[in-house]
Amino acid sequence: MKLSEFDYELPAGCIATQPARPRDAARLLHVAEALSDWRVRDLPGLLRPGDLLVVNDTRVIPAQLSALRGQARVGITLDCRQDDGTWRVLLKNAKRVRAGDELVIDPAFSARVAEVYEGGAARLRFVADDFGQALERAGALALPPYIARPAGLTPEDKADYQTMFAAHPGAVAAPTAGLHFTPELQAALQARGVEMVSVTLHVGAGTFLPVRVEEIAAHKMHAERGIVSRAAAARMNEVKARGGRVVPVGTTALRVIESAADERGCVHEFNAETDIFITPGYRFKVADALMTNFHLPKSTLLMLVSAFAGVERIRAAYKYAIANGYRFYSYGDACLLERAQ
Template sequence: MNLSDFDYHLPPESIAVAPARPRDSARLLHVGATLTDHTVRDLPSLLRPGDLLVVNDTKVIPAQLAAMRGAAKIGITLDRRLDSGSWRVLLRNAKRVRAGDVLVIDPEFSAEVLEVLEGGAALLRFVADNFYAALARSGALALPPYIARPEGITAQDASDYQTMFAAHEGAVAAPTAGLHFTPELLAALQERGVETTRVTLHVGAGTFLPVRVEDVTQHKMHAERGFVTAETAAKINATRAAGGRIIPVGTTALRLIESAAGEGGAVHEFNGETDIFILPGYRFKIADLLFTNFHLPKSTLLMLVSAFAGVERIHTAYAHAIASGYRFYSYGDACLLERA
């Protein structure tokens, strides 16, 4: 499989720079044996009583920091928290940084460089009375590069780029399929007999990194920290046993439950890192449908949805979406994919 197999042309005007308002008024493309156009509010009618939605309840943190090492400006983007309490980060101006350096973010917030890694990455130990309070004070949201904010991130973005499920701090980027959900939509799903359960996958900075190899099987997937509770695992397994379908809300929830599944198809409690890379040919153990956004050309997420729904079906669906004026990427419209 070549990187060029997962390419397509998207007109710049198709990239959403703000979400639909209200959130559940976004368009929804149902991709099955045929393509049908809906809105997200139609989701209950597309699902069955007994189905189970799996949502990601990670909370986005202001993960971009500006620091000084002496007179040198160093940009820091948080990636993931390690069990030791230190953080793996990506640095801008990384060549100016050495192990043992202290990076000063503000008078009460600094970071010691524990190790400089390849590719502009590093391990940092932050020093602050309250780390997340310091982040809120000095950090900025790490919006995807295709959402232009020449005058800076707005207060509206801080609200827009957080799902209604957000509970556990740690994500650099939002699990964007969850951005479409509202209390009204959840109530309609519940009335339909569709239940919801939660997992946590802290989306890392690696989600923004491009694939740089033509042979995609040689790509090294970034690791992300995830949690599936015993209660959630039991609910997924019980739903499957009763004939209900498992529907991850977003590629993050899908990757996590597939990581937590054994060869026999049962989901187990999970607490650890996953770097699962799903390509066409992968045999899905848990997910029956997938609710997700439209993904970037040549991205690992486009490879994942192509594995799920079929390469040709995704090509056809994306061509239809572009021709029909759907809005793409993080703040864009959604699709409901049937598994091939």
């Protein structure tokens, strides 16, 4: 398929720059054989007792850093932690950065360049007494570029851009479908008999990068670290075996459980990088429905939801959402997609 097949016009006024308050007051478009309007707090009534929600428990880190190479200022955006303790990063203003260079972030926090790749990527080894504390001190939240903050981040953003499930630090961007959940909604789901299990996908900086090729099959996804525990895998398999549905909250949760499943649909323990690229024609092995936000034109996530719910159904849903004032992207409204047969 062509990249141009996943384009659409979105009025600027449809882009959410603040979340709904409370979070579960956001609108929810149910995309099935017909379209219907709800609120996120209505989710329990749209699910069935025995369904299993799969949430992403990654925690967003302050992934943007500013460093000096000599007198030159270099921007660093963390992407993915490697098994050897180094970090794959994206560099800005880095034409002269070479392997072996030292990038000084502050007097007690620096990085040594281990490798430089094409396209502004590199691998860095950070030097600090405590990396987590140094990152909290020197780093900044990497909000998506479409969330306008001309005066800088607001005090609310640090909390708004973190889900209630956040437990394991490592994401550059939030798994945004999870931003809609509140303790009250979680309690209502439990009362309905809807179960919940956590997996981890540390969303990388590649989520912000555009697709640059017209033939989508030629696009290369950035790898991200995914983790499915043995207990979480067993729970999904048990739910499927008794006829329940597995419903990922967000494309990140969907991608990691599909990466962890074999061709028979059995989910296995998983702890590895995944660069799974889901486009129309993909046969889903685990996910039966999907809660997600509205995604950017020409994005890999729009391709994923088109694969899940059907290209024409997604086109109709997005057209309806725009016409009816839904709010788009990270701080926007949500939809519940039923899988196309």
